[in-house]
Amino acid sequence: MDFAFDARTEELRARLLAFMDEHVYPAERVVDEQRERLSSPWENPPVVEELKVEARRQGLWNLFLPDAEYGAGLTNLQYAPLAEITGRSPQLAPTATNCAAPDTGNMEVLAQFGDERQKKQWLEPLLAGEIRSAFAMTEPDVASSDATNITTRIRREGDEYVITGRKWYISGAMHPDCRIFIVMGKTDPDGPDIRRQQSMVLVPRDTPGVTVKRAMRVFGYEDHYHGGHAEVVFDEARVPVSNLIGEEGGGFAIAQARLGPGRIHHCMRLIGMAERAIELMCRRAVSRDAFGKALAQQGVVQNWIADARVAVEQLRLLVLKTAWMMDTVGNRGAHTEIQAIKIATPRTVVGILDRAIQLYGAGGVSQDFPLAELYAGARTLMIADGPDEVHQRSLARREIKKYL
Structure with a gap:
């Protein structure tokens, strides 16, 4: 088994990591200040529009869309590590690269099921980030x-x-x-x-x-x-x-086609959120003392960090396997794996974020650090795109059917 990323993925990862360091993380510090001066809280702060221009200039645009006519033409396996990187700043990076839900799923629907007029009127301006x-x-x-x-x-x-x-x-x-x-x-x-x-x-x-x-x-x-x-x-x-x-009566099938990629995209970004949480935990642990020694020397903190690392490595392998299966046998053939990651990833990342919040104390639930907002987003994904229990029910039925 070859776990290495291909050359194109590595090249895009390097560019995207640099974009995050040079543009996205610094923007996190100014976006809230700019928002306070907007006439509507729903407008994009100027720094977000600047990020979009820069991402497009660097070719970091529409990375999610496998259709080379409209997007980057990446496979799910190629896109997975890129989505993980943007997940480290889920409030800014997906929007900056035009890879944010719900637009991603809507563009996929229009690209796959829309007619030429619909694509011209709605898909093209969405791809351009104009609407x-x-x-x-x-x-x-x-x-x-x-x-x-x-x-x-x-x-x-x-x-x-x-x-x-x-x-x-x-x-x-x-x-x-x-x-x-x-x-x-x-x-x-x-x-x-x-x-x-x-x-x-x-x-x-x-x-x-x-x-x-x-x-x-x-x-x-x-x-x-x-x-x-x-x-x-x-x-x-x-x-x-x-x-x-599409056709009358085709809405349910279109919804399922839309939700499959959406579910794995969420899981890819969740891994990035978990990585950000681990980084924040480690930085906090080495910078704070309690009861006469650094938090990093406290056994319970060491356990939290070790368990988080193990969990993230497990999740990443499962998500990459699912992406590979979607590319090779299609969404239907990867149905079990898609449901498995949709159950496991939000649940596990919520646990990691919960420990990170605990480590930060009052700061963890404040607006001064990203953890509380990351937690809210991760916890929501235990409901969005189908609650855990629906996926568990379907997955269990498929397993039991093998023995009937």
């Missing part, structure tokens, strides 16, 4: 862990679709540059196949009947960097039938 987007699937009034539960109605009237429903935690919707929603709803709510009732349509944000009602917080954070999360109401919003993505 942002949102993916409207989760609803507050049903258990959205089961996507067949969604109640948003997409009914056809002549040459138009009429959308009515209520969504929440719609990532990116608060950003002023958000121009387009990909909305999942039911075009055939009484159809015999519950996985063929749903469809996806493109709904411009300025469509009459679309109301972004409020920002939703995550553990008190508004997640400005990714355009926030919003409650959105669709009240008889009308769009042309040509705004349908």
